[in-house]
Amino acid sequence: MVQIHRRVHERHPELDAGDVEAAWENYRFAAVRVPGEQEMRTGYDPHGRYIEMVGVLLADGVWLIYHAMTPPSKKTLKEIESARRRGY
Structure with a gap:
């Protein structure tokens, strides 16, 4: 299950909940x-x-997505590449 924080759409109106989910x-x-x-x-x-x-796992097992944007930033891509090299 996924829940999208309302701030995501407020800051990025081009993204709706279905797109992010x-x-x-x-x-x-x-x-x-x-x-x-x-x-x-x-x-x-x-x-x-x-x-x-970016999302956090809530106590009830639902992921709360509190940040979403397009396209991904260079910083995000670098963090993900670093995690891939470490095996996460």
Whole structure:
């Protein structure tokens, strides 16, 4: 299950909840920031846009996505590449 924080759409009106949810669930790469608690992911939405997202795992097992933007920043791509090299 995924829940999208309302701030995501307020800051990035071009992204709707369905776009972010699809990209989160079908992510291409991920970096675990806090194991079992926080992840950064990149993925493509149904429109082919590459999106960066950050979410936290809530106590009820739902991922709360509190940050999403397109395209992913260089900093995000670097963090994910570093995590991939470390095996996360």
